[in-house]
Amino acid sequence: MTQKGVALVTGASRGIGAAIAKKLGSQGYLVGVHYRSGKSQAEAILSEIKTAGGKGFLISFNIGNPADITNTIEGMVKEYGPVAALVNNAGITGDALLMRQSNEQIDELLNVNLRGAIVCTRECVKSMIKAKNGGSIVFISSVVGETGNAGQSVYSATKSGLIGFAKSIAQEVASRKIRSNVVTPGFIKTDMTENLTDAQKESILRSIPLERMGEPEEVANAVAFLVGTDSRYITGEVIAVNGGMST
Ligand SMILES: NC(=O)c1ccc[n+]([C@@H]2O[C@H](COP(=O)([O-])OP(=O)(O)OC[C@H]3O[C@@H](n4cnc5c(N)ncnc54)[C@H](OP(=O)(O)O)[C@@H]3O)[C@@H](O)[C@H]2O)c1
Incomplete structure (x- = not known):
């Protein structure tokens, strides 16, 4: 496997980010497995990458804190x-009707999901x-x-x-040969969607033509395509x- 450069994947301790980190590891990138609180989970992901013959390292910062980033x-x-390569994946949800959302909750969503990716x-x-x-940047929107x-x-x-x-x-x-693209996942099986009620899950399934939730690896495949040279144009x-x- 040809060794490629550093690919930083934010929020790689679990869910979609973990799947992306493993996929890029299998493709020869030196993967920066980023986490905030899930150190042991991130260690487990890094060890999976290494067991599969890949390379990587752990990196931790709070996406909500620009100086830390x-x-x-x-x-x-x-x-x-x-x-x-950079994959801006880390994110949080804060589901609530706008009338019930405090300034603090709004700030946290903007700071982690949007300002964090920007910084x-x-x-x-x-x-x-x-x-x-050159380089490749991928944003995980929704x-x-x-x-x-x-x-x-x-x-x-934040996702728009x-x-x-x-x-x-x-x-x-673009003139520096750096590309920037977005992946918009639908409903993917991770901790983020685990807490939905059965009624919510049933209603979501009715809105998905392929009649199932997605797997993190299915998002990782699209990200790997956008990171790699197959998508160079x-x-x-x-x-x-x-x-x-969305069809
Ligand atoms: N799951 C879905 O159905 C779905 C659908 C559309 C879009 N997305 C987007 O896909 C991305 C990944 O989602 P997921 O479902 O895999 O989420 P997840 O399982 O909840 O994992 C979120 C990741 O983000 C990290 N993170 C959260 N807050 C952070 C902070 N302040 N600083 C640094 N890292 C932070 C977490 O790190 P620690 O655990 O180490 O703290 C964790 O690794 C998110 O941007 C999400 O909005 C998800």
Whole structure:
């Protein structure tokens, strides 16, 4: 397997991020397995990557804290080399009707889901530009960032915001051979969707033409395509992985 550069995957301790980290590890990237609180889970993911013959390292920062992001990514680049790929995956939900959402809850969603991805991108793009070797950035948005969803207005706003940001960055850095694309998952089996009630799950299933929830690996496959060179002429695009929900 040819060794590729550093691929930082945020929120890789579980769910979709863990599947992406393992997939990129299997493709020869030196994977930055990022976590915030799930250290032992992240260690387990890194060990799976290594057992499968891949390479990686652990990295931890709070996506809600811009200074923490900047300092840690600078340290990562010094230790492991320039960033070849960034997958902005870490995110939180905060489902509630807007009338019941406090300023603190709104700030947290904006800071983690949107500002966090923006700051991670700025820090990684600095490294990509300096290395003069191009790069690929993928944002994990959501089907609700395209369609909206009652009870998820702020979450949806952060996910729509990622699409506008990704398309703008694609234009800003295309001349440096850095690409920026988005994946919009539908309902994927992770901790994030585990807490839905049976009634909610039944109603969601009725809205999915392929009649099942998605697997994290199915999102990871699309991300790996966008990270790798098979997609070298694709930038500023959005790929939906949602079982047909948006058709
Ligand atoms: N699951 C779905 O159906 C679905 C659908 C559409 C979009 N998405 C999006 O896909 C992404 C991954 O979702 P998931 O379902 O895999 O989520 P998940 O299982 O809840 O995992 C979330 C990840 O984000 C990290 N994280 C959360 N807050 C953080 C913070 N402040 N700083 C750093 N890391 C933080 C967590 O790290 P620790 O555990 O280490 O704290 C964890 O690794 C999210 O952006 C989500 O919005 C998910």
